[in-house]
Amino acid sequence: MRRLVALRLYAALFVAALTGAAAAFLSMPAASAATGSATGYATQNGGTTGGAGGQTVRATTGTEIHAALCDRASSSTPITIEVQGTINHGNTEKVSGDSCNTAAGVIELKQISNVTLVGVGNGAVFDQLGIHVRESSNIIIQNVTVRNVKKSGSPTSNGGDAIGMESDVRNVWVDHVTLEASGGEDEGYDGLIDMKNNTQYVTLSYSILRNSGRGGLIGSSESDLSNGFVTFHHNRYENIDSRTPLLRGGTAHVYNNHYVSLNESGINSRAGAKAKVDNNYFEDSKDVLGTFYTDAAGYWQVSGNVFDNVTWSSPGDENNPAGPDPKSNTTVSIPYSYTLDRADCVPDIVSRTAGANTGLRVSDGNCTPQSPDPTEPTPEPTDPTPGPTEPGGTNLSIGAxxxxxxxxxxxxxxxxxxxxxxxxxxxxxxxxxxxxxxxxxxxxxxxxxxxxxxxxxxxxxxxxxxxxxxxxxxxxxxxxxxxxxxxxxxxxxxxxxxxxxxxxxxxxxxxxx
Known part of the structure; x- marks a missing residue:
């Protein structure tokens, strides 16, 4: 009970009353808000460019978002949708068309590709209404706030996930978003960002996740092991009970994140998952890394992390914390280039860059924030690559x-x-x-x-x-x-x-x- 009260009280400090604007759906020029370039695993498998090169439109309701998808020539025609105002159940209706598959009461990105959804102006808030990504690819979600999405109670949306990806999803970049709840599962909330049923090549960057029982997961069960290749970097997890994230199988790269007040557990690698955990800052938290609530082991490679007032529980049959002195028990090869900020500066650089409405600022790799270059060209997708670059040396299989x-x-x-x-x-x-x-x-x-x-x-x-x-x-x-x-x-x-x-x-x- 004390935890639930704390969650509600903490959330109240952040949730402000916002009023949606009723504006018309406007056609815009091709140029749009700067989105920068994808990072991490979202750069693999051909890359993630969203709606680059396509039409840009403005939407102030969920119905207008759906209409923008449905008005395209095909389900793969590139489009950037600039969102402003409050999107909620009252202004989100189903729209029909050959290039879309939408539903009322949820933002439905289903069976589509090549879409950017970006908040502009005074901000975009998805209030008690989640974002579905289903059977889709090459999606960018940027500079939006999604809050208080429930799986039970009133209203109900998206199974309780603020952003949920499920069923053959590829190449999604979620960047500079704020995802928040006002409690845990007992209050009707589920995960802030979940990936299930064959979801791969995803990056979550420069985002805030807070005030929830569950941060998010990769894999819905110990048998759902078709997910992976996910990068988490420069995010702030705050006042979360567990799942930051929960990894069931697959590979994750977790670097330069700031974790504050993880109440029960943090990065939970299990069922054969591998996590490369670099230069993160863990603060005032418990059991921030390990295999928890199962005897199906997971693995981790650790380096450069700071553990500031972190407590660790004792090992048990279904509890294998990595601490109090975390050591690597696997190695993970990363196929893309990246630059690590020093762990000691992570709290500062994340506080100045993460979340919606922060100007899309990013780190320069030396702990200094910088704004994205709006004129920087977006890279064209390349042919899909099946995995990391071939190692050096002689391939001993030839002739064997x-x-x-x-x-x-x-x-x-x-x-x-x-x-x-x-x-x-x-x-x-x-x-x-x-x-x-x-x-x-x-x-x-x-x-x-x-x-x-x-x-x-x-x-x-x-x-x-x-x-x-x-x-x-x-x-x-x-x-x-x-x-x-x-x-x-x-x-x-x-x-x-x-x-x-x-x-x-x-x-x-x-x-x-």
Missing amino acids: GADGSSKASGTSYGNVRDGDVSTYWSPAASTGSISIKWGSATTVSKINIVETSASAGRIGPWRVVNADTGAVLTSGSGAGVITFPQTSLRKITFEITGSSGTPQIAEYETYAG
């Missing part, structure tokens, strides 16, 4: 042997070691194993699993096994570069234990280091 548990018709084990990404191996079912083998003991410490472009993102949880001894060298989720302690062996097996569709492995590369 290969076998596996099964192979689909028309595929071959040898296709994974021929250096040709146009050929591939598939198991006869959605799971299976593929091995590289040598005539004598060979030292290996790194593999690279390259999916075909047509199947990118299908591989879920996996294990890498020393086939000589049966020992599991490492486990995780998703294709790409995988590292483990140097091991001398004659045969190494990549075992896929879950997928969102039939995997297609173009190359299974092996390296000594």
